[in-house]
Amino acid sequence: MASGGQDAGRKAGRAAGFINNPEVRGVLFQIAFLVVLGWLAYDIIENTARNLQKANIASGFGFLDRTAGFGIVQALIDYNEARSYGRALLVGLLNTLLVAGLGILLATALGFLVGVARLSSNWLVARIATAYVEIIRNIPLLLQLFFWYFAVLRSVPGMREKWSFLGVFHINIGGLHIPRPVFADGAALVGAALLIGILAALIVVRWGRKRLDATGQAPPSGWISLALVVGLPLVVFFLAGRPISFDVPVFNEQGPLLRRGFQAGSGLTVIPEFFGLLIALSIYTAAYIAEVVRAGIRAVNEGQTEAAHSLGLRQGQTLRYVIVPQAMRVIIPPLTNQYLNLTKNSSLAVAVAYPDLVSVGGTVLNQTGQAVEMVSIWMIFYLGLSLLTSYVMNVWNRRVALVER
Amino acid sequence: MSDTAAPASYVREQIIAERPAPPSTVGAVGWARTNLFSSPFNTVLTILAAAFIVWCLVPVIRFTIVDAVWTGDDRAACAQATGACWAYVKAYLPQFIYGRYPIPERWRVDIVFLLLVLMLVPMLIPRVPWKRLNAILLLTAYPLAAFVLLTGGGLGYRGSFLPAEIVAPGPLRFAIEFALVAGAVLLAMGFVSWLTGSPAAQSGSGIAVVIGGLAVVFLVTGFDFGLVPVETSNWGGLLVTLVVAVTGMVASLPLAVGLALGRRSSMPVVRTASIAFIEFWRGVPLITVLFMASVMLPLFLPDGVTFDKLLRALVGVALFEAAYLAEVIRGGLQAIPRGQYEGAMALGLGFWQRMRLVILPQALRLVIPGIVGSFISLFKDTTLVAIIGLFDLLGQIQASANDAKWASPVTGITGYIFAAMVFWAFCFAMSRYAAFTERRLDRGRRR
Numbered sequence: 001m002a003s004g005g006q007d008a009g010r011k012a013g014r015a016a017g018f019i020n021n022p023e024v025r026g027v028l029f030q031i032a033f034l035v036v037l038g039w040l041a042y043d044i045i046e047n048t049a050r051n052l053q054k055a056n057i058a059s060g061f062g063f064l065d066r067t068a069g070f071g072i073v074q075a076l077i078d079y080n081e082a083r084s085y086g087r088a089l090l091v092g093l094l095n096t097l098l099v100a101g102l103g104i105l106l107a108t109a110l111g112f113l114v115g116v117a118r119l120s121s122n123w124l125v126a127r128i129a130t131a132y133v134e135i136i137r138n139i140p141l142l143l144q145l146f147f148w149y150f151a152v153l154r155s156v157p158g159m160r161e162k163w164s165f166l167g168v169f170h171i172n173i174g175g176l177h178i179p180r181p182v183f184a185d186g187a188a189l190v191g192a193a194l195l196i197g198i199l200a201a202l203i204v205v206r207w208g209r210k211r212l213d214a215t216g217q218a219p220p221s222g223w224i225s226l227a228l229v230v231g232l233p234l235v236v237f238f239l240a241g242r243p244i245s246f247d248v249p250v251f252n253e254q255g256p257l258l259r260r261g262f263q264a265g266s267g268l269t270v271i272p273e274f275f276g277l278l279i280a281l282s283i284y285t286a287a288y289i290a291e292v293v294r295a296g297i298r299a300v301n302e303g304q305t306e307a308a309h310s311l312g313l314r315q316g317q318t319l320r321y322v323i324v325p326q327a328m329r330v331i332i333p334p335l336t337n338q339y340l341n342l343t344k345n346s347s348l349a350v351a352v353a354y355p356d357l358v359s360v361g362g363t364v365l366n367q368t369g370q371a372v373e374m375v376s377i378w379m380i381f382y383l384g385l386s387l388l389t390s391y392v393m394n395v396w397n398r399r400v401a402l403v404e405r
Numbered sequence: 406m407s408d409t410a411a412p413a414s415y416v417r418e419q420i421i422a423e424r425p426a427p428p429s430t431v432g433a434v435g436w437a438r439t440n441l442f443s444s445p446f447n448t449v450l451t452i453l454a455a456a457f458i459v460w461c462l463v464p465v466i467r468f469t470i471v472d473a474v475w476t477g478d479d480r481a482a483c484a485q486a487t488g489a490c491w492a493y494v495k496a497y498l499p500q501f502i503y504g505r506y507p508i509p510e511r512w513r514v515d516i517v518f519l520l521l522v523l524m525l526v527p528m529l530i531p532r533v534p535w536k537r538l539n540a541i542l543l544l545t546a547y548p549l550a551a552f553v554l555l556t557g558g559g560l561g562y563r564g565s566f567l568p569a570e571i572v573a574p575g576p577l578r579f580a581i582e583f584a585l586v587a588g589a590v591l592l593a594m595g596f597v598s599w600l601t602g603s604p605a606a607q608s609g610s611g612i613a614v615v616i617g618g619l620a621v622v623f624l625v626t627g628f629d630f631g632l633v634p635v636e637t638s639n640w641g642g643l644l645v646t647l648v649v650a651v652t653g654m655v656a657s658l659p660l661a662v663g664l665a666l667g668r669r670s671s672m673p674v675v676r677t678a679s680i681a682f683i684e685f686w687r688g689v690p691l692i693t694v695l696f697m698a699s700v701m702l703p704l705f706l707p708d709g710v711t712f713d714k715l716l717r718a719l720v721g722v723a724l725f726e727a728a729y730l731a732e733v734i735r736g737g738l739q740a741i742p743r744g745q746y747e748g749a750m751a752l753g754l755g756f757w758q759r760m761r762l763v764i765l766p767q768a769l770r771l772v773i774p775g776i777v778g779s780f781i782s783l784f785k786d787t788t789l790v791a792i793i794g795l796f797d798l799l800g801q802i803q804a805s806a807n808d809a810k811w812a813s814p815v816t817g818i819t820g821y822i823f824a825a826m827v828f829w830a831f832c833f834a835m836s837r838y839a840a841f842t843e844r845r846l847d848r849g850r851r852r
Contacts, residue, residue, distance in 0.1 A: 123440035138832035344690035
């Protein structure tokens with residue numbers, strides 16, 4: 001940095017020293033950044049307030065108490081048109097959680113199956129799994145959802161007919177009809193027994209592990225806990241006089257044409273929107289989970305298998321005690337990402353009118369015009385869910401991370 | 406080794422010819438034995454898998470090929486069909502590609518597609534030279550040309566802040582205003598460089614390039630080429646899908662680089678803002694982003710400023726994609742060894758020079774597969790714009806399937822199969838390309 005004149009040069013040099021100091025520059029830059037950001041935020045808030053005022057929309061969450069006035073085809077909690085918008089949104093939220101929860105279970109099961117199949121030594125099986133992953137991953141989820149909902153689930157029999165599987169599951173255009181469990185008095189006892197059984201089984205497993213560490217002998221804790229979890233509720237079930245029964249869907253085949261079909265209120269009806277969304281989400285996410293699982297298993301060094309074999313562990317034991325625990329460490333973080341993706345993707349429900357949070361919220365938005373509030377409710381829910389998940393993941397990661405010396 | 410006349414009888418005179426491997430270990434039989442029938446369990450598995458394939462493939466082939474209807478003029482052809490109705494796809498193909506773009510103007514779309522292919526293909530083949538020029542053209546000239554060709558250009562700039570008494574609203578006022586703002590910026594630059602005593606040439610020329618570029622953009626978009634304007638509400642089909650996808654990619658890339666650098670910045674304000682931005686967009690589903698873009702963006706803007714529906718979706722998609730891409734690029738930045746940063750610093754390079762000349766070229770090259778992967782999901786996600794009422798390829802197909810002229814039990818499913826094939830081809834090609842670059846980059850690092 002050469003400076004020309006004597007005096008002016010020294011002065012400029014001092015100023016340059018000040019401005020070229022990285023710390024000063026950093027502070028100046030950040031102040032400028034904040035000013036621009038603040039001005040932007042102010043402008044947006046100002047515009048929004050003016051636009052809302054012009055549209056005569058009162059901001060705030062007061063609208064949640066007003067009467068909703070629209071029905072929802074699937075409600076897990078008591079709901080009717082006379083309830084409030086807040087209640088409607090709660091119904092939507094529970095529906096989101098239901099489809100996401102079941103979807104996660106199905107996708108995990110299918111994904112692990114396909115992931116392991118891709119590594120199978122059987123050429124044909126591995127090829128089928130590869131084809132599955134490559135086809136499903138490269139087709140948009142919305143298209144798959146349309147396919148299942150509009151093409152497949154619309155080609156089932158109409159309201160007056162049905163297809164039956166195993167005599168218990170019936171499907172027609174009204175949805176999937178399955179027996180509904182009816183809980184009489186004493187059903188709570190069975191539930192309590194199940195809970196106690198699970199707790200006892202956990203204790204037994206823990207004790208079994210301690211015994212194994214101490215003596216090298218593994219007690220049959222698997223069998224004991226199975227007996228506890230299944231047997232105990234069964235015994236209580238019969239002792240309490242069989243308090244749980246099933247309400248089987250009634251299908252009228254005779255009579256006038258309009259009376260035929262499933263009797264309303266009998267059995268449990270799973271609406272096709274739910275069914276289609278569940279299938280699409282599970283199949284789509286399973287392809288990604290399969291890749292996660294495959295990568296996780298391949299990340300475990302071949303030497304680990306050989307070492308386990310040379311220690312005398314059998315194939316099953318090698319998998320259980322050596323491969324899977326190490327693979328899980330690699331698998332779980334991306335797996336939770338996939339769970340999060342599935343939950344976020346469940347918002348595609350709006351395309352087939354399954355009443356999830358986004359779909360119900362969209363109806364509320366159209367009726368009230370409370371765009372800012374509605375969008376912020378969506379954002380808070382999904383954002384909260386992902387932040388919570390990443391927090392739990394970080395805690396978990398710290399616990400299982402390799403401790404290197 | 407002396408040459409003795411009588412060879413010892415116990416030394417073999419010639420090597421015995423190699424005997425062929427047992428027939429059960431070579432050829433098709435051997436392959437099948439090791440890969441399909443190595444154990445009873447595997448044999449059962451193979452039989453089950455074969456049965457599964459037959460069970461899946463036979464109905465698919467029957468539906469799409471054997472029982473399919475290939476010719477016909479309306480729904481009568483497919484009303485009784487038990488297979489795919491390809492005649493319907495053939496009849497609607499122009500709509501699937503152009504939407505409701507006016508038929509006499511469709512050559513403009515064709516040119517845009519052709520230009521994309523002509524610029525993209527040499528970009529993707531590693532051996533073709535002039536990568537830098539190619540990239541610059543693809544990222545600057547191409548979008549400009551595509552914009553003018555697709556919309557018709559001829560935006561009437563009228564200027565905004567000079568009072569109407571001095572200059573009447575019109576292109577002239579806009580030009581004067583532009584010159585005033587540019588002059589002010591250059592003056593400010595000069596003042597700062599005088600204050601700090603650093604030569605103004607370097608940053609000044611950078612600013613001048615930006616101003617010149619903006620001037621060209623305004624000139625080209627403001628010039629009336631005599632093209633008929635086409636409203637974006639008439640766009641549709643593959644055109645919208647590609648416009649959303651390509652704009653999302655091009656617009657999100659620089660934003661993502663900025664966000665990734667911001668997230669690794671040592672300035673707490675910048676870092677916090679970047680983290681908040683990234684986590685916010687990554688935490689919410691794209692569909693709520695699109696809803697937000699379509700219902701909330703108009704609220705954010707001052708009175709009288711209206712946004713095209715497609716443009717709103719583009720803004721939403723670009724911001725959403727930028728957040729995901731930023732994380733991919735951050736991965737690349739973190740993978741660059743510390744020595745590179747320190748080496749660049751020791752050469753006396755400033756922050757932007759360090760990033761531009763040393764860090765980013767390495768980091769971006771490292772994460773090309775990740776970037777392509779992110780683009781694949783963006784390409785698939787473009788279908789969601791159908792939900793907010795734009796007619797992309799999927800939306801167009803969904804709409805046409807209910808058209809009374811072709812409505813039949815198999816129309817819808819045929820349309821979905823066609824859409825699936827198109828999307829699959831694009832995404833699979835991209836993923837293969839990502840795998841190819843990954844291998845190519847790996848080769849450089851393997852010893």
